[in-house]
Amino acid sequence: MIELKHLGKTYQTADQRIVALEDINLTIQDGEIFGIIGLSGAGKSTLVRCINLLETPTSGEVLVDGKSLTAMSQPELLKLRQSIGMIFQGFNLLEQRTVLRNVCFPLEIAGVKSQDAKKRARELLELVGLSDRENSYPSQLSGGQKQRVAIARALATNPKYILCDEATSALDPNTTSSILDLLHRINKELGVTIVVITHEMKVIDRICDRVAVIDHSHIAEEGKVSEVFINPTSEIARNLIFPRDRTVLETEGGKRLRLSFDGKTTCGPHIARMILACQAPVSILMANTKELDGVIYGYTIIELPTDPHQSDKIIGWLENSEISFEEVE
Amino acid sequence: MHFSDIFMKLWNAGLIQKGIWETIYMTVISTVISYILGLPLGVVLNITSRDGLHPISWLNKVLGLIVNFFRSIPFIVLMVSMLPVARLVVGSSLGNAAMIVMLVIAATPYVARLVESSLQEIDGGVIEAAQAMGCSNFQIVTKVLIPEAKPALITGGIISMVTILGYSAMAATIGGTGLGQIAIVYGHQRSKPDVTWVCVLLLVIIVQVMQAVGSAIVHRTDKRIRQ
Numbered sequence: 001m002i003e004l005k006h007l008g009k010t011y012q013t014a015d016q017r018i019v020a021l022e023d024i025n026l027t028i029q030d031g032e033i034f035g036i037i038g039l040s041g042a043g044k045s046t047l048v049r050c051i052n053l054l055e056t057p058t059s060g061e062v063l064v065d066g067k068s069l070t071a072m073s074q075p076e077l078l079k080l081r082q083s084i085g086m087i088f089q090g091f092n093l094l095e096q097r098t099v100l101r102n103v104c105f106p107l108e109i110a111g112v113k114s115q116d117a118k119k120r121a122r123e124l125l126e127l128v129g130l131s132d133r134e135n136s137y138p139s140q141l142s143g144g145q146k147q148r149v150a151i152a153r154a155l156a157t158n159p160k161y162i163l164c165d166e167a168t169s170a171l172d173p174n175t176t177s178s179i180l181d182l183l184h185r186i187n188k189e190l191g192v193t194i195v196v197i198t199h200e201m202k203v204i205d206r207i208c209d210r211v212a213v214i215d216h217s218h219i220a221e222e223g224k225v226s227e228v229f230i231n232p233t234s235e236i237a238r239n240l241i242f243p244r245d246r247t248v249l250e251t252e253g254g255k256r257l258r259l260s261f262d263g264k265t266t267c268g269p270h271i272a273r274m275i276l277a278c279q280a281p282v283s284i285l286m287a288n289t290k291e292l293d294g295v296i297y298g299y300t301i302i303e304l305p306t307d308p309h310q311s312d313k314i315i316g317w318l319e320n321s322e323i324s325f326e327e328v329e
Numbered sequence: 330m331h332f333s334d335i336f337m338k339l340w341n342a343g344l345i346q347k348g349i350w351e352t353i354y355m356t357v358i359s360t361v362i363s364y365i366l367g368l369p370l371g372v373v374l375n376i377t378s379r380d381g382l383h384p385i386s387w388l389n390k391v392l393g394l395i396v397n398f399f400r401s402i403p404f405i406v407l408m409v410s411m412l413p414v415a416r417l418v419v420g421s422s423l424g425n426a427a428m429i430v431m432l433v434i435a436a437t438p439y440v441a442r443l444v445e446s447s448l449q450e451i452d453g454g455v456i457e458a459a460q461a462m463g464c465s466n467f468q469i470v471t472k473v474l475i476p477e478a479k480p481a482l483i484t485g486g487i488i489s490m491v492t493i494l495g496y497s498a499m500a501a502t503i504g505g506t507g508l509g510q511i512a513i514v515y516g517h518q519r520s521k522p523d524v525t526w527v528c529v530l531l532l533v534i535i536v537q538v539m540q541a542v543g544s545a546i547v548h549r550t551d552k553r554i555r556q
Contacts, residue, residue, distance in 0.1 A: 052461055054457060054460055054461060078463040078464070078465060079463060080463075081460075081461060081462060081463035082462065082463040084461070085461075086458065086461040086462075088454060088457070088458060090452070090454045092452070092454040092455045092457065092458035093455075093458075094455060094473065094476070094477060095455075095477060095552060095553050096476055096477050096479060096480075096550075096551075096552050096553075097476075097552075098552075105459075105462065105472075106462040106463075108472070109459075109462055109463055109464050109468060109472075110463070137552040137553075138552075139552065139553045157462075163461075
């Protein structure tokens, strides 16, 4: 379990004080994939670096399995870092080492014998599907292959946790999917707890169990991905989940509602039923569905007729249905 | 083409061949010693800098000042002023051993700066990754910085060697040996241009060979080049 308690980080430059993180409280449970999403500059990269103390927090505490990192001596901290793997947007492989020796590197640092290290590295290259490239150098690999090597390297010391800092942001959509699938598989098969930092909602809804939304150095909201997805309470989460579409803004001006569907209500011709029951037309402005852990979630944004009588009738009908809804801008 | 009598005498006595050997020997020994001293100095300059692994402002400033001090003195002046140091170290201010001392004093600060800038080229992300794996600063220097900068360090070594070769010819003016001495004593002072030109040609060939061998080593070492 990783616990962040009242974590804060400020940078002092010559003429100003920059607050990167303020009063961050998070608990990451063993075995989950925890997402931290935010726009660039929100503080998410600083936050993930505070977890293994690559950045020293200026206030608060970081606890890993109940032990306080902020209170540790340097040698203890170096030792503990071996149980937290990390992968990066830029891969950060050693360019002058072969793939195999890159994966061996953390084992070398941990003092594992060369023969054992190579054996372990080969197992991991097998796991990430790069057994045939062990003698290649990073410059000979594609971005996706480099990230696979980085994942194998992060797993070498059998870490309990893996931190991913924008691990798929430099990759194309197909490669992103395959890397996310790999991370998901590692989580399920090896039971490794994964912390994912990203600015992309699709990364969160594809693999994460829980998510924290970070905005302007604070946690804006936190919860199960399905809950946050169905009912985002913060402005920033709404913006990330329901991207604003300019063409939507140019319509007749009736009330707009966002209808959210969870696994129970996704299937079924609800809108058609509503129109038939109320005898009133609606416009569908936007709709989307996502699958989270095998359950289909979705939302539809509709515009009600400008006639208040018809509009109230529809709202009345919705209130009696199982569909959750709210008015949107 | 006819060579002068002096050239034939030098050639037949094997003095030109000896000069080639002395030049190479002085250059190589001086380069090796300069690297043994300059490498750690360059590493310290790099890691104690503001963005380094372990910033120590005062140490960085003091070392930087010393390095700049020696680098700003023209070699010929440095050589004359360092005669007493040579006498102290090798017991004489004449001969090849003394010349090597001078060359090392002149080249070490140069090597240190080359090493420092080679290490600066290493991507900060790679260092961060190593830190995330639990590397100590010492391990980062020996397992990340130096191995990753190896091609640049070898290139720097060749540049230093060529520079030292140039210095070694200058050392002839105060009692050094080698091709520089032959060119000055026989070519210049006795006005025998053929001797000078043969020395020039030989020095050019030595530099070309050093450069070619060095580049080949770099090419083989650097794994960033797609094969």
